[in-house]
Amino acid sequence: MKSVGVSPIVRLACRCMARLIQIFALYVIFHGHYSPGGGFQGGALLAAAVILIRIGEGRPVSQVELSSSATLGIGSFGALLFGGVGLLALLGGGNFLQYDALPSFGLSPVGLHYWGILVIELGVALAVMAILVSIFDVLTEDDESEG
Amino acid sequence: MSSVIELLLYLLLIASALVAINVKDLLAAAVTTSVFSFVIAILFIEMGAVDVGFTEAVVGAGVLGVYFIMMILRTTRRTED
Numbered sequence: 101m102k103s104v105g106v107s108p109i110v111r112l113a114c115r116c117m118a119r120l121i122q123i124f125a126l127y128v129i130f131h132g133h134y135s136p137g138g139g140f141q142g143g144a145l146l147a148a149a150v151i152l153i154r155i156g157e158g159r160p161v162s163q164v165e166l167s168s169s170a171t172l173g174i175g176s177f178g179a180l181l182f183g184g185v186g187l188l189a190l191l192g193g194g195n196f197l198q199y200d201a202l203p204s205f206g207l208s209p210v211g212l213h214y215w216g217i218l219v220i221e222l223g224v225a226l227a228v229m230a231i232l233v234s235i236f237d238v239l240t241e242d243d244e245s246e247g
Numbered sequence: 248m249s250s251v252i253e254l255l256l257y258l259l260l261i262a263s264a265l266v267a268i269n270v271k272d273l274l275a276a277a278v279t280t281s282v283f284s285f286v287i288a289i290l291f292i293e294m295g296a297v298d299v300g301f302t303e304a305v306v307g308a309g310v311l312g313v314y315f316i317m318m319i320l321r322t323t324r325r326t327e328d
Contacts, residue, residue, distance in 0.1 A: 136297040136298045136301055137298070137301060138298075140302060141298075141301050141302055141305055144302070144305040144306050144309070144310060145305055147310060148305065148309050148310055151310065151313055155313070232310055235314065236313070236314065236317065239314060239317040239318060239321070240317055
């Protein structure tokens with residue numbers, strides 16, 4: 101992307117909107133038990149916030165927010181979180197993602213469901229956010245190396 | 248009253264889809280695709296599928312539109328081969 105002069109109105113709007121979108125995304129993720137929403141929607145909202153900063157503020161500022169080299173690692177970590185909880189339930193003698201077979205740290209089965217679903221939603225959100233931002237980075241990177 | 252709004256939304260849906268298919272300008276096609284996604288998200292929510300509508304609004308109208316426009320920026324009007 102060439103660096104063109106961006107108007108201060110656009111930059112300020114992008115900054116404020118990105119923070120608002122991120123707060124709303126966290127609400128969507130953590131309130132997904134009780135209302136529509138959950139990991140995927142919240143992760144997509146987080147990715148939209150990061151992409152908004154990438155567009156409005158340019159590459160150097162947005163790299164501080166979320167580095168391009170870190171996206172694949174964060175996405176893999178999210179997938180690992182999802183699969184790790186499922187495999188932990190499998191090791192505990194249950195089925196894949198059977199929450200009440202998780203090792204209970206003094207929690208009731210209802211509490212195990214609650215925390216297990218929360219951790220899985222976090223993993224999904226991290227994976228979705230990182231991969232959507234990574235797709236955006238691939239689309240916008242300069243392709244001098246490809247000729 | 249509600250059914251009138253719904254009918255208007257369906258008409259807007261069909262119109263935006265036809266424009267997105269038939270228009271020559273790629274940027275206009277991308278924007279009308281976003282309009283299509285947003286209208287169908289509203290219709291999903293109206294039909295009671297709030298989860299599906301939410302996903303469609305975020306991904307279809309938000310992120311996918313940005314992807315399309317970024318891809319259009321990398322194309323040229325005429326082929327170089």
